[in-house]
Amino acid sequence: MRSVVLLLLGVHLAYAGTHSLKYVYTAVSGDIDFPEFTAVGLVDDVQIDYFDSNTMKDEPKTEWMRQSEGADYWDSQTQTLIGTHQSFKNNIQVAKERFNQSKGVHTFQFMYGCELDDDSTRVHWQYGYDGEDFISFDKDTLIWTAAKPQAFITKTKWDEDKANNKYQKSYLETECIEWLKKYVGYGKDTLERKDAPKVFLLQKDPSSPVLCQATGFYPSNIMMTWQKNEEDHYEDVAVGTTLPNIDGTFQKTITLKHEDWKNDKEAYRCVVQHVGAAKDIIVTVHDIRSNTGSDYTIAIVVGCLVGVAVLAAIVGLVFWKKSNGYGRTSTKDSDSENSAQPLPQLTTK
Template identity: 60%
Template sequence: MMRVVVIVLLGVHLAYAGTHSLKYFYTGASGDIDFPEFTAVGLVDDGQFMYFDSNIKKAVPKTEWIRQNEGADYWDRETQVLIGSRQVFKDNIQIAKERFNQSKGAHTVQIMYGCEWDDQTGETDGFCQYGYDGEDFLSLDLKEMRWITPVPQGVPTVHKWNNDRADLEGRKHYFSTVCIEWLKKYLEYGKSSLQKTVSPQVFLLQKDPSSPVTCHATGFYPSGVTISWMKNGQEHHEDVDLGELLPNEDGTFQRTSTIRVTPDEWKKNEFICVVEHQGKTVTEKKIRAKNAPDDSSSQRSSFWQWLWNFKSQ
């Protein structure tokens, strides 16, 4: 019989203590696609609080705390900013297609930007990265105050943007000051919900004795969780696949780790799934592995002016 033990590490620290982040993800797409041409998502501490796409043409709140604290003027500004960003992304896709010598097919340009703040040390950081068709295209090195690219097709844009020192200084100010101010404001808005700590539920799932075993942690908040495996008391990393962190509809998160071993190996060894959340160890948790969890239950606008196109002239 397969011997599997679950150790759940729970925590007592508030989510509000530590490093916090404000992130935005913009995605522009072209070609024969069945989803919006442009989408934008905003997240605080990895939890979504706003959404926009080119079909609905409207920025909308996704949490009660932002809905209660920002009125119509805020959402009108966000909407206008994102409507303008859509055209920039359309232009950038066309420019990138020309540089990569592409004329057909579906293509995407993405940007992730935002900032982080450590409320213990006061340290801050910012980031801005562009991608094309899922690969790195451009990134901003704030320490060196310059743009860099891993591909030759990004060089003309890097030269253009690095020659504009006023723009670089403006971006530095945005990421070190403006973005941090908005992050702190959002954290204050959502203090009651963002401070919560919700422990994960852990499920061990296996379709049949020859299938991989999945350790599924779900329903936890904040998002920081570690899932690992031990074999006979030793850390075990072989044939282990860690899944992506995914949001649940109730604002909590889920993540899985799958291990592949033969039934005979299971019988001869003791495997342990270790789930760590917020740093404290609790070992008296009953294993529940009969059924899969029900996942369904469970001045920023100033940045828009820097969503330049990729042209070198």
């Protein structure tokens, strides 16, 4: 399972919107200990449901979703995703043929959703293959953009389907926002809370990079920087991806790789800004903790996450490495009144 996460690690999706809804479908082929198909839904980056091809059942992942939607809703979601599973088995085989691949582990993904803030909305959708963009849709022009030559066949076919593209544009601008507002209403008390992060400096051994970790914060938007002499410092700094904890909060790391700080410990510090904190949280290199054999050990990235469902949520958060948005497709045949997840298009030959 860890291989899937490492394959898809990429830039963090930073959402400016006040609230966001997104779903991620992931198909996997090859010799790997991961379900053939998974679907994860997230509101404000909080996992709300989970489906995989092993259980063949869509299940709520928050108590407020469990209490707010009845059996008909979950049955409808399940049936839609069973159909989507079959579609994605076809999608990944078509993609493998396009890339002339027959062996190895491969992934085919689809991410969709919408954002809503005080004065604007944003909606996007796109597909990815093996950790990179494959094809995406521009709702304003009703044109598909092929990120790879292997996607040109699909682009041509979908560009010609004007009626369906117009339908999808309408769906994204209306129904997606309606679902988002409904879900936010369900989880208002949880989604609008503000939990300040706990911040630690960790070092595996004296010669290792210094890792600044913020954990336990909510919502997911956070600003983390290394500073030298109170000025932002970017040289040899690696910014990690924001990832979910099992309790619904988030974690993120920013790593200082070089060792110059050892010669000037007064100059270097990690600065964290979050809406849950009344002021900047500042930790200096004097406060480094060893994360080897210590009671202060902080579980990092995969280590703090338990189960396939949460792992799939990580995949949803990090998406593929070139992605800067997410999206949704739907078909007129879908029962969109009862299901928030219409059957997506196929990547046909």
